[in-house]
Amino acid sequence: MFSKQKPLWGKKKKLKSSYDVVLIGGGLHNLATAYYLAKNHGVTDIAIIEKNFIGFGGAGRNTAIVRANQRTQHNVPLYKEALDLWPVLTKELDYNLMFNNCGNLNLMHSEAAMKAARTTISTAQFHGVESHLIDAKEAKELVPALNISDDITFPIHGAMFHPPGGIVRHDAVVWGLAKGAAEKGVEIHQQTEALAVGTKNGKVTSVTTSEGVINTKQVLISAGGYSAGLINGMLGIKLPISVLTIQAMVTQPLKPLLNHVVSSGAYHCYANQTLKGEIATGAHMDPWPNYTNLSTAHFIKHQAEALCEFLPCLKGVRFMRIWGGLADMTPDMAPILEGNNHFDGFFMNCGWGYFGFKSCSSAGKYMAEYMATNHCPDMLKPFALKRYEEHKLMGETAALVSYSPDN
Amino acid sequence: MALTITCPICGKRNGYEFKFGGEERGPRPDEKDLTPEAWCDYVHMNNCVAGVQKEWWFHRDGCGSWFTIHRDTTTNFEVEKAEAEK
Numbered sequence: 458m459f460s461k462q463k464p465l466w467g468k469k470k471k472l473k474s475s476y477d478v479v480l481i482g483g484g485l486h487n488l489a490t491a492y493y494l495a496k497n498h499g500v501t502d503i504a505i506i507e508k509n510f511i512g513f514g515g516a517g518r519n520t521a522i523v524r525a526n527q528r529t530q531h532n533v534p535l536y537k538e539a540l541d542l543w544p545v546l547t548k549e550l551d552y553n554l555m556f557n558n559c560g561n562l563n564l565m566h567s568e569a570a571m572k573a574a575r576t577t578i579s580t581a582q583f584h585g586v587e588s589h590l591i592d593a594k595e596a597k598e599l600v601p602a603l604n605i606s607d608d609i610t611f612p613i614h615g616a617m618f619h620p621p622g623g624i625v626r627h628d629a630v631v632w633g634l635a636k637g638a639a640e641k642g643v644e645i646h647q648q649t650e651a652l653a654v655g656t657k658n659g660k661v662t663s664v665t666t667s668e669g670v671i672n673t674k675q676v677l678i679s680a681g682g683y684s685a686g687l688i689n690g691m692l693g694i695k696l697p698i699s700v701l702t703i704q705a706m707v708t709q710p711l712k713p714l715l716n717h718v719v720s721s722g723a724y725h726c727y728a729n730q731t732l733k734g735e736i737a738t739g740a741h742m743d744p745w746p747n748y749t750n751l752s753t754a755h756f757i758k759h760q761a762e763a764l765c766e767f768l769p770c771l772k773g774v775r776f777m778r779i780w781g782g783l784a785d786m787t788p789d790m791a792p793i794l795e796g797n798n799h800f801d802g803f804f805m806n807c808g809w810g811y812f813g814f815k816s817c818s819s820a821g822k823y824m825a826e827y828m829a830t831n832h833c834p835d836m837l838k839p840f841a842l843k844r845y846e847e848h849k850l851m852g853e854t855a856a857l858v859s860y861s862p863d864n
Numbered sequence: 865m866a867l868t869i870t871c872p873i874c875g876k877r878n879g880y881e882f883k884f885g886g887e888e889r890g891p892r893p894d895e896k897d898l899t900p901e902a903w904c905d906y907v908h909m910n911n912c913v914a915g916v917q918k919e920w921w922f923h924r925d926g927c928g929s930w931f932t933i934h935r936d937t938t939t940n941f942e943v944e945k946a947e948a949e950k
Contacts, residue, residue: 498895522909534874683914685910685912686912686913686914689911689912695905695910696909696910696912697904697908697909697910698910698912699910699912700912710892743867744883744884745867745879745884746884746887746910746912746937747938747940748937749938749939749940751940755880784946788908835917841890845904845908846900846901846904847900848900858884858886
């Protein structure tokens with residue numbers, strides 16, 4: 458990462474004393490925001506400030522699944538656009554993002570779940586997103602390894618099949634966007650920690666970093682799981698966010714057996730086969746706020762038990778690697794995108810929970826528009842922080858740690 | 865990841881026996897002159913401290929007690945004696 462080779466995003470530059478825009482956090486949302494600020498709005502005097510290295514956090518820790526099968530009318534269009542952007546970005550960035558749109562198969566294990574799937578599918582179809590309800594036999598045809606017998610803990614009743622979703626190589630997105638942004642003049646400062654945001658008379662004036670003070674009028678904090686703590690610590694703005702560890706793991710590489718992403722709410726488990734052949738699986742969160750990336754034996758056991766029930770051919774397969782990352786969960790499982798509210802020139806983009814990867818391209822595009830024009834695009838209006846005060850929580854999945862029965 | 869929680873009745877136990885009950889936010893605000901902002905602050909808003917915080921836990925798979933502890937969110941270790949031991 459810090460070798461002598463020249464990285465795709467150019468040589469390390471000296472931090473200047475002023476920039477038009479400072480983006481705190483070198484993850485996908487800020488890389489995408491910087492890219493679109495430069496590409497669509499001609500704003501190129503931008504510094505991305507990253508404490509570790511770009512892609513250190515959620516950007517490099519997620520399990521690379523992309524989809525647009527959320528539940529509500531406000532969320533679906535944002536994720537749909539993100540999904541539509543992968544092939545576009547692959548061309549624009551001239552960088553292979555390894556988008557494999559293999560489709561997502563979301564298993565349903567009760568009639569109630571089937572009914573909920575019908576609602577979600579109707580919403581998807583209304584918004585032009587392909588999604589179908591299929592029965593257990595059809596699911597078995599799609600994924601022959603699936604166990605559709607009645608003798609498992611949660612027998613499979615049917616599934617929601619969402620063909621346009623799939624997997625994108627997350628590191629490639631980090632490198633591709635960094636390359637694309639840097640070519641347009643954006644500076645990426647790794648190993649540089651943001652320490653404070655300076656304000657005067659209700660306006661943003663500066664950002665203090667470990668490498669010196671930057672004068673700026675616009676700051677965006679989008680640092681994944683670290684956002685809420687930073688925003689509260691630097692500016693005293695409290696957010697309805699709980700930061701939880703989410704774990705994932707991969708098995709040893711196997712011959713191709715899963716050509717769709719398979720997920721199950723009841724088993725609390727999803728699995729997809731990477732292009733290398735590993736089965737990547739996860740979904741479990743440790744339901745107490747913390748900032749560690751540690752993994753647990755408790756979770757390895759849970760994951761193995763779940764997989765062996767609905768994909769019994771995986772019995773005896775070994776896990777090769779396990780890791781953890783942070784998810785900033787909001788009570789309504791929808792993000793907070795906000796600007797010029799608490800201070801003129803201060804923007805935030807956080808609260809994505811474990812949906813940050815699949816949304817980064819479209820969220821970055823619209824945050825760029827928000828910052829360049831100082832007008833909130835219609836797409837982002839429903840995601841203002843004010844909704845919690847107005848009791849207008851979104852109807853996505855009930856989220857840990859606030860409301861879910863898993864608590 | 866190791867998490868143990870010290871219950872005031874059952875002592876030090878595996879963290880998975882417990883349910884996290886939120887950051888300590890002080891007493892419930894008085895309903896007289898209560899604004900939506902103050903109520904939202906009490907119901908939803910968190911400090912998200914990277915460090916020691918006072919928080920509530922419920923011994924779900926145990927004695928059923930509600931109690932507070934101090935825990936370092938960067939290590940998951942309790943840092944002071946649990947409430948009942950003071």
